[in-house]
Each structure stands twice: as structure tokens, then as C-alpha cells.
Amino acid sequence: MGKPWAAFGVDLHLEPSGAGGLRRGLTDALRDAVRSGRLAPGTRLPSSRTLAADLGIARNTVAEAYGDLVAEGWLTARQGSGTRVAERAVVPPSETAPRHRAPGRPTHNLVPGTPDLASFPRAEWLKAARRALTAAPSQAFGYGDPRGRPELRTALAGYLSRARGVRADPDGILVCSGFSYGLRILGAVLRARGVRTVAVESYGLEFHWNLLTTAGLATRPLPYDELGTDTRELTDAGAVLLTPAHQFPMGTALHPDRRAAVVDWARRTGGLVLEDDYDGEFRYDRQPVGALQGLDPDHVVYLGTASKSLAPGLRLAWMVLPPSLMEECAAAKGRVDNCGVLDQLTLAEFITSGAYDRHVRSARLRYRRRRDALVAALAARAPEVRATGIAAGLHAVLRLPPGTERSVVQAAAWQGLALHGLSFYRHERAAADPLDALVVGYGTPSDHSWAGALEALCRVLP
Amino acid sequence: MGKPWAAFGVDLHLEPSGAGGLRRGLTDALRDAVRSGRLAPGTRLPSSRTLAADLGIARNTVAEAYGDLVAEGWLTARQGSGTRVAERAVVPPSETAPRHRAPGRPTHNLVPGTPDLASFPRAEWLKAARRALTAAPSQAFGYGDPRGRPELRTALAGYLSRARGVRADPDGILVCSGFSYGLRILGAVLRARGVRTVAVESYGLEFHWNLLTTAGLATRPLPYDELGTDTRELTDAGAVLLTPAHQFPMGTALHPDRRAAVVDWARRTGGLVLEDDYDGEFRYDRQPVGALQGLDPDHVVYLGTASKSLAPGLRLAWMVLPPSLMEECAAAKGRVDNCGVLDQLTLAEFITSGAYDRHVRSARLRYRRRRDALVAALAARAPEVRATGIAAGLHAVLRLPPGTERSVVQAAAWQGLALHGLSFYRHERAAADPLDALVVGYGTPSDHSWAGALEALCRVLP
Numbered sequence: 001m002g003k004p005w006a007a008f009g010v011d012l013h014l015e016p017s018g019a020g021g022l023r024r025g026l027t028d029a030l031r032d033a034v035r036s037g038r039l040a041p042g043t044r045l046p047s048s049r050t051l052a053a054d055l056g057i058a059r060n061t062v063a064e065a066y067g068d069l070v071a072e073g074w075l076t077a078r079q080g081s082g083t084r085v086a087e088r089a090v091v092p093p094s095e096t097a098p099r100h101r102a103p104g105r106p107t108h109n110l111v112p113g114t115p116d117l118a119s120f121p122r123a124e125w126l127k128a129a130r131r132a133l134t135a136a137p138s139q140a141f142g143y144g145d146p147r148g149r150p151e152l153r154t155a156l157a158g159y160l161s162r163a164r165g166v167r168a169d170p171d172g173i174l175v176c177s178g179f180s181y182g183l184r185i186l187g188a189v190l191r192a193r194g195v196r197t198v199a200v201e202s203y204g205l206e207f208h209w210n211l212l213t214t215a216g217l218a219t220r221p222l223p224y225d226e227l228g229t230d231t232r233e234l235t236d237a238g239a240v241l242l243t244p245a246h247q248f249p250m251g252t253a254l255h256p257d258r259r260a261a262v263v264d265w266a267r268r269t270g271g272l273v274l275e276d277d278y279d280g281e282f283r284y285d286r287q288p289v290g291a292l293q294g295l296d297p298d299h300v301v302y303l304g305t306a307s308k309s310l311a312p313g314l315r316l317a318w319m320v321l322p323p324s325l326m327e328e329c330a331a332a333k334g335r336v337d338n339c340g341v342l343d344q345l346t347l348a349e350f351i352t353s354g355a356y357d358r359h360v361r362s363a364r365l366r367y368r369r370r371r372d373a374l375v376a377a378l379a380a381r382a383p384e385v386r387a388t389g390i391a392a393g394l395h396a397v398l399r400l401p402p403g404t405e406r407s408v409v410q411a412a413a414w415q416g417l418a419l420h421g422l423s424f425y426r427h428e429r430a431a432a433d434p435l436d437a438l439v440v441g442y443g444t445p446s447d448h449s450w451a452g453a454l455e456a457l458c459r460v461l462p
Numbered sequence: 463m464g465k466p467w468a469a470f471g472v473d474l475h476l477e478p479s480g481a482g483g484l485r486r487g488l489t490d491a492l493r494d495a496v497r498s499g500r501l502a503p504g505t506r507l508p509s510s511r512t513l514a515a516d517l518g519i520a521r522n523t524v525a526e527a528y529g530d531l532v533a534e535g536w537l538t539a540r541q542g543s544g545t546r547v548a549e550r551a552v553v554p555p556s557e558t559a560p561r562h563r564a565p566g567r568p569t570h571n572l573v574p575g576t577p578d579l580a581s582f583p584r585a586e587w588l589k590a591a592r593r594a595l596t597a598a599p600s601q602a603f604g605y606g607d608p609r610g611r612p613e614l615r616t617a618l619a620g621y622l623s624r625a626r627g628v629r630a631d632p633d634g635i636l637v638c639s640g641f642s643y644g645l646r647i648l649g650a651v652l653r654a655r656g657v658r659t660v661a662v663e664s665y666g667l668e669f670h671w672n673l674l675t676t677a678g679l680a681t682r683p684l685p686y687d688e689l690g691t692d693t694r695e696l697t698d699a700g701a702v703l704l705t706p707a708h709q710f711p712m713g714t715a716l717h718p719d720r721r722a723a724v725v726d727w728a729r730r731t732g733g734l735v736l737e738d739d740y741d742g743e744f745r746y747d748r749q750p751v752g753a754l755q756g757l758d759p760d761h762v763v764y765l766g767t768a769s770k771s772l773a774p775g776l777r778l779a780w781m782v783l784p785p786s787l788m789e790e791c792a793a794a795k796g797r798v799d800n801c802g803v804l805d806q807l808t809l810a811e812f813i814t815s816g817a818y819d820r821h822v823r824s825a826r827l828r829y830r831r832r833r834d835a836l837v838a839a840l841a842a843r844a845p846e847v848r849a850t851g852i853a854a855g856l857h858a859v860l861r862l863p864p865g866t867e868r869s870v871v872q873a874a875a876w877q878g879l880a881l882h883g884l885s886f887y888r889h890e891r892a893a894a895d896p897l898d899a900l901v902v903g904y905g906t907p908s909d910h911s912w913a914g915a916l917e918a919l920c921r922v923l924p
Binding site: 122339343 | 802
């Protein structure tokens with residue numbers, strides 16, 4: 001066969017000591033490499049000619065060293081398959097060492113925040129990757145624009161305008177490696193501009209609030225009532241972080257009066273609205289609620305992500321920024337924090353080709369069915385429990401009898417069901433009395449484990 | 463001269479149609495390539511023998527096709543310099559559309575730091591992506607381990623151990639979105655541990671020093687002499703940032719005594735060595751210099767990257783950390799800053815399948831030829847200019863007569879040649895007298911523009 005070294009590739013760092021002669025030195029170095037596992041069992045070695053050329057020594061010396069090691073049993077030589085490392089009882093490092101698995105990993109997971117990962121559209125994504133990679137200019141593989149690839153910003157501008165009512169221009173979009181990353185950048189920029197307090201919602205993710213705190217900003221929770229977050233008391237804040245289309249986790253859409261109020265406040269005071277549109281694509285019972293950003297692109301930052309619509313592992317999100325903020329945000333990000341260009345180019349192609357819309361539609365159908373199954377199961381097995389916030393998204397809030405939340409969450413944990421109570425999402429300084437409820441992420445399980453997860457949930461409900 | 467096709471590289475797919483005969487088909491294909499700009503003016507074509515062998519046709523046919531095109535004025539043939547594309551007013555389609563071209567963008571770029579982006583192995587990468595994406599467990603698409611995907615950490619541990627002499631365990635590797643990102647994490651962790659000063663080299667990248675400064679650390683340059691960076695004066699530093707295998711940009715390998723000295727210092731004081739192994743794969747004249755980390759994995763952080771070996775656009779780099787540092791570094795990174803999992807899985811497959819070694823090997827050959835061409839051109843056209851640091855890497859240092867650096871860099875700029883003088887890389891508090899020199903990144907141009915860039919360089923040399 002005589003394939004060259006390059007054809008199967010092993011690039012091996014050998015430092016043959018010259019002390020006992022070249023042959024001896026090479027033999028020792030190779031034996032060492034096998035013994036230590038640096039050369040894995042079965043690895044095909046380069047031909048003696050190639051290795052000799054590489055090391056600048058005589059071919060015979062290499063052939064003799066190989067011969068020695070075959071004789072010692074470290075290597076095998078067979079007609080037509082060259083010289084290989086012998087198959088021996090070497091234990092390869094396992095991909096996930098068992099000792100790293102979290103103890104007591106739950107059987108079912110209904111914690112919201114992750115979509116059904118098994119439905120990631122692998123084949124379609126690969127098709128898009130092939131087209132994108134073939135078409136990309138070589139320059140795309142360089143460091144690039146801190147805002148992200150122009151192909152993706154162009155595709156996003158079109159999609160967001162069409163599907164979410166965002167007023168977006170490719171030049172005003174900044175691609176980043178996730179919502180949290182974007183929020184961290186915004187926190188730093190706001191702080192540098194002199195902002196001290198950011199209003200947040202009574203319910204949300206502590207993790208997000210902490211990103212603001214770390215940036216040196218205080219968070220102040222806004223009241224929450226049946227019309228959603230109350231945006232009428234924003235006076236002392238320099239910015240407000242909201243989930244207007246689908247309050248996380250309560251699931252309500254911000255009331256039109258409250259939408260108008262927050263935009264009025266921003267115009268009046270020069271404040272900034274940070275619109276977290278984490279799952280705007282998933283609305284079931286009526287047309288999606290358009291982005292707040294459409295009302296005033298100069299005072300609203302729109303933040304979207306592929307983490308819910310595709311997969312968090314892509315680490316792709318985007319901000320649509322008011323023109324006045326772009327320079328500061330791009331500088332705070334810098335090109336070294338860019339996301340991988342291949343995924344950016346692929347997502348651009350995925351959107352442009354229509355595959356994104358197809359995927360979202362099919363995912364919407366899947367999640368809607370799960371929601372319907374959840375509602376039906378509750379009606380049949382836990383009629384006391386009322387599901388709210390179910391017109392959209394990947395999770396529901398199940399209202400529990402007062403005082404029962406904690407025991408239900410504990411019972412779930414005992415049953416191997418990962419689940420959060422609503423208190424997990426409540427800001428520590430939220431004004432209203434705590435509500436007993438569960439936040440059920442029905443998007444998280446795979447299709448085949450969803451029925452089991454729902455069954456486990458029903459068993460722990462009062 | 464008869465250099466092979468690969469030396470001029472021309473990433474050119476010729477598909478001579480057989481319709482009007484082979485000679486006619488080849489003539490048409492070549493004319494097309496020149497007309498469209500795919501073959502740039504001045505590009506040297508392969509010898510008729512080489513091209514004939516490449517295409518599997520008779521040498522005479524190629525010679526006749528060349529003759530036809532010389533007669534038509536598309537090519538020129540001169541004794542001793544082979545057949546070249548005629549210098550004409552052909553405007554090649556730029557990789558980025560003209561409206562995106564920055565004003566005054568130079569025609570040639572010899573600034574180091576970016577490899578030849580046109581040689582990114584698109585087809586091989588796509589193959590690996592297909593295999594990786596098909597094999598990946600669904601869970602891989604989730605938020606994941608802050609250290610990065612286990613598949614990639616396992617592949618890297620094997621590769622780094624085999625090819626760079628790094629002592630690596632998958633559990634001790636942290637994948638991050640670039641060397642700079644890793645350095646920023648390390649800066650934050652060192653500062654939190656109470657370190658105040660990091661020793662750096664007299665020559666390096668200000669950008670890196672600034673990352674440390676931003677983390678609240680002072681940088682102090684170490685002396686530099688003919689044995690490389692002097693690591694004997696490290697007393698008051700808590701850490702040292704080094705490029706031991708190939709000093710950037712001077713190009714020397716750290717002297718064995720200095721390697722020993724820095725490891726001794728680290729052991730004695732508990733200091734940390736940050737080993738920037740940015741282009742360790744590319745050594746031409748002898749075996750690569752093994753990683754310093756191999757000498758003491760408990761006191762050396764090894765930092766590697768795909769930015770030079772593949773492309774910066776991947777935003778993939780890795781740190782091999784002493785066990786005592788992993789927890790702090792992983793916490794400082796957090797899972798939201800993970801790199802996209804698809805690229806991580808693909809790189810793992812790319813390494814495991816041997817494609818990475820093959821690619822590195824072919825790139826090494828490409829860059830070595832460029833280096834040889836550079837050295838030959840200097841000997842012929844600028845015998846006063848001495849090239850140093852040329853045993854490895856993607857750049858060379860050209861020593862200039864005292865006092866001429868600035869005027870040469872300016873002359874280059876006037877000629878549309880982007881180029882840095884050595885002073886660009888000198889730490890502002892470096893002790894030794896400034897040296898006049900150019901740092902020439904011969905890895906940066908694409909194959910088809912390399913000849914032109916070299917010609918432009920020769921024109922501005924004294």
C-alpha cells in the first residue's frame with residue numbers, strides 16, 4: 001500500500017536521544033511513546049522512508065528500530081498494512097468519565113430553559129453547512145467583524161423584521177455567543193454610561209440579575225399583577241430588563257398599556273429597554289406578540305437567541321441595537337469574542353433557505369402537542385391544579401394550593417423528577433406575596449421520554 | 463527551477479473540456495482563469511511537466527496550450543523565470559465585495575497572525591462535521607460542561623501528548639474561544655489569587671499585555687538576548703507569559719538553560735508559567751521543540767489554538783491546566799461562554815480521524831516553500847537584509863540597517879503593502895536598544911497572491 005506518512009497522518013513528536021546511538025535512541029523514544037499511550041494501539045506508523053526523511057536519519061536506522069520493537073512486541077508489521085502499534089491492554093480515556101456524572105442525576109427533567117435537543121435538525125443543518133462553507137469567501141475564516149458575519153446579520157435582519165416585527169438593519173445587529181453574553185456587554189456599557197440601577201421583573205432568572213450586579217448595577221424588581229409586569233414605576237432606573245412577549249416564567253404577554261408606558265418612559269428619560277425575546281417564535285393560540293422594539297428602535301435593545309429555537313449548544317444569539325449603542329457594544333465585545341464563523345454562516349444559510357421557518361413550525365407543533373397533553377393530563381388527574389401561561393413558549397406555570405410548593409418539589413426530587421418551584425424564579429426583593437406554583441418545562445424532554453416525564457409529574461401533584 | 467504546482471499553489475480547479483480536443487480545452491480553461499482573475503497577474507504557472515502530470519495529459523499538450531496563450535498575450539514566458547500570467551489590468555474579484563472593502567485596504571498583507579485562509583480544508587472539515595454530527599448524542603446540543611465537549615478534550619489530550627509532548631488529561635483541558643479569551647480568564651484568576659505582576663517578553667503583542675493590564679496586573683518585560691528571553695530575573699513576578707517553542711515575533715526557541723531556569727523558578731516560588739504555543743506545529747528544519755509544559759505540568763499552563771493551524775474564524779483554543787487551577791478557571795469561564803458544540807465535535811473528529819495531522823503537514827509544506835522563496839528572494843535582491851527566526855512558524859524577522867525601519871514600513875504602506883516593523887511588537891519598557899527590523903508574515907497571503915506580496919516586499923527593501 002505504501003501510503004505516505006501524510007495520508008494517515010500521525011504527526012509524532014519524537015526526541016531520539018543520541019547517547020546510545022541513533023537506532024537505540026529512536027527505539028527508546030518510540031517504545032516510550034507506545035508505553036505512555038501517546039501512540040494509541042492500532043495507530044499506523046509512517047513508512048521507514050518517510051520517518052527517516054522527517055528525522056533526517058538513514059532509512060535503515062528507522063527500519064531497524066521498527067524491527068526491534070516488532071521483536072519486542074510493541075509494534076506489529078503485516079504485509080499490506082504497514083507497521084502499527086500492537087493492540088494491547090491499554091485503557092483509553094473514556095469520553096465522559098463516570099466519576100464526573102453528577103450524583104443522582106434525575107430520570108426526568110422538567111426544568112425549563114432547554115428545548116428538545118433530540119429534535120435538533122441535524123440533516124438540514126449539515127445541508128446548510130455544506131452550502132454555506134462552499135460559498136464562503138476565504139476571508140470569512142479570519143478574525144472578522146466584532147458584530148459577526150455580514151451574511152448572518154443580513155439573514156437575521158430579514159427574519160426578525162418578517163417574523164417578529166423588529167425594525168432591524170444588518171449594520172445594527174451584533175451577533176454574540178448567547179443572551180447572557182449580550183446582557184453582560186450591555187451591563188458593562190450601561191455602567192460606563194453612568195447607569196446605576198436596572199429595573200427587572202419580579203420573576204426571572206437570578207443568573208441574569210447577577211450578570212447585572214457583577215457589572216456594578218443594582219437590580220430593582222417591578223411589581224407584577226394580572227396585566228403583567230407593572231412598568232409605570234420606572235422613574236429612578238436607567239434601564240429595564242423585560243420579557244414582553246412571554247414573561248419568564250409567568251407566561252403572560254405584557255399588557256398593551258404597559259408596553260406603551262415603558263416606551264413612553266424610555267423616550268421621556270432616555271432610559272433603555274432591554275427586550276429579552278427568548279422564545280418569541282413559539283405562540284400557539286394566536287399570532288405571536290410582536291417585538292416591543294418595533295415601537296421604538298432608538299430606545300429598545302432587542303435580544304434574541306437560537307438557544308430555544310434550535311439548541312443552546314450553538315451558542316448563537318443576537319442583539320438589535322439602537323445606532324447610538326453599537327460602537328460601545330462592539331468595542332466591549334471585540335473580535336476575539338466572536339462566535340465561530342462556520343456556525344454563523346450556516347445559520348445564515350439555514351434562515352435564508354427557509355429551513356429555519358420550517359424547523360420552527362415543526363417544533364411549534366411538537367411543543368403545542370405536549371402542552372395539550374399536559375393540560376389534558378391535569379384535567380384528568382389533578383383538577384385542582386390550574387395551568388397558566390400556556391398560550392406560548394416551552395413551559396407552563398402550575399398553580400398549587402397555598403403552602404404546598406416546597407413539598408411538591410421535594411417529592412418530585414425523590415421520584416427522580418427535576419423540577420423548579422416558582423419561588424426559584426422570584427426576585428428576593430419582589431413586593432407581592434409569594435405564589436405557590438411549579439414551573440414545568442415541557443420542551444426539555446425528548447419525544448420518547450415526554451410521556452414518562454408527564455406521568456412522573458402527575459404522580460407528585462396534589 | 464521547476465518548482466511543483468503546489469509551490470505556487472494556485473487553488474485552481476481546471477476542468478479542460480474535451481470537446482474541441484485537449485489542447486483547446488486546456489487553453490480555454492486557462493484563459494478563463496486568467497480573465498476572471500482566478501489566476502492573478504504575475505502568478506507563475508507550474509512547469510508544463512508538472513501540470514501535465516497533475517492533469518494526466520501529455521506534456522506537449524500543456525506546452526502547446528501555454529504557447530497559444532503566450533501568443534495571445536495572456537501569459538508571458540521568459541528564460542529562467544518560467545511561464546507567468548501577464549501583468550495586465552485585470553481586476554480580480556475581491557473576496558469581499560468592493561463596497562465592503564475598507565478604504566485604502568492594502569493590496570498585499572504581510573502582517574503576521576493569520577494563516578493562509580484560502581487553504582482552509584473545507585471539504586475535509588465538512589466530512590468531519592457530518593461524521594461528528596451524526597454520531598453526537600442529543601445531550602451534546604445542550605449547555606454543556608464549561609470545560610468543553612469531552613470528545614474534543616479527549617482528542618486534544620491525545621494529540622497534544624503525541625505531537626507536542628504535552629502531559630495532558632482530558633479532565634485538565636479547558637476549551638475556549640481563542641488564546642486571548644484564555645489569557646483573560648487566567649488574568650482574572652491570577653488577580654483573584656493575589657498576583658500583581660506578570661513578567662512578559664520584551665517582544666510580543668501589546669494586545670495580550672493589555673488583557674493582563676485590564677485584569678489589574680502589571681506587566682514587566684524580561685530582557686531578551688541571543689539565547690532568547692532571559693528567564694533568570696523572575697523574582698517579583700507571580701507568573702510569566704512566554705512563547706518558548708518559537709518566540710513571537712523574534713522566532714527563536716527558548717534556550718534549554720532558560721527553559722530549566724523558568725521551571726526552577728516556578729517550583730521554587732509557586733509561580734505560574736503561561737506557555738503560548740501559538741504555532742508549535744510549524745517547524746521546518748528539525749523536529750519541533752517540545753512543550754515546556756512537559757517539564758512541569760503542575761506549574762505550566764499550556765495554551766494552544768486552532769487559529770494558526772486551521773483558521774482564526776473557528777474561535778477554538780485550549781488550555782491544559784494544572785489541576786489546582788481548573789476549578790477557578792472553569793468557574794471564571796462558565797458554560798454560557800462555551801464555544802459552539804458543533805465546531806468542537808467537528809474538530810474532535812477532525813483530529814481523531816487523522817485529518818488534522820494531514821492538514822498540518824500539508825500546510826507545513828506550503829509555508830516552508832514560502833519561507834524558502836523568501837530567503838531565496840532576499841539573497842538575490844536584498845543581500846544586506848538578513849532573515850532570522852526562520853526555522854519555524856509563519857513569519858520571519860528581517861534585520862534592517864540601523865535607522866531604516868520606519869522609512870521602510872512607510873514605503874511599504876505607500877506601495878499598498880501592509881507590514882509591521884519590529885518596534886510594533888516591542889514592550890514600551892523593554893530594556894535593550896530597539897532593533898531595526900521587519901516582521902514578515904509569510905503565512906498570511908493566499909497562494910495566488912504570495913508571489914505578488916513577495917515582489918512588493920523586495921521592492922521596498924533597502
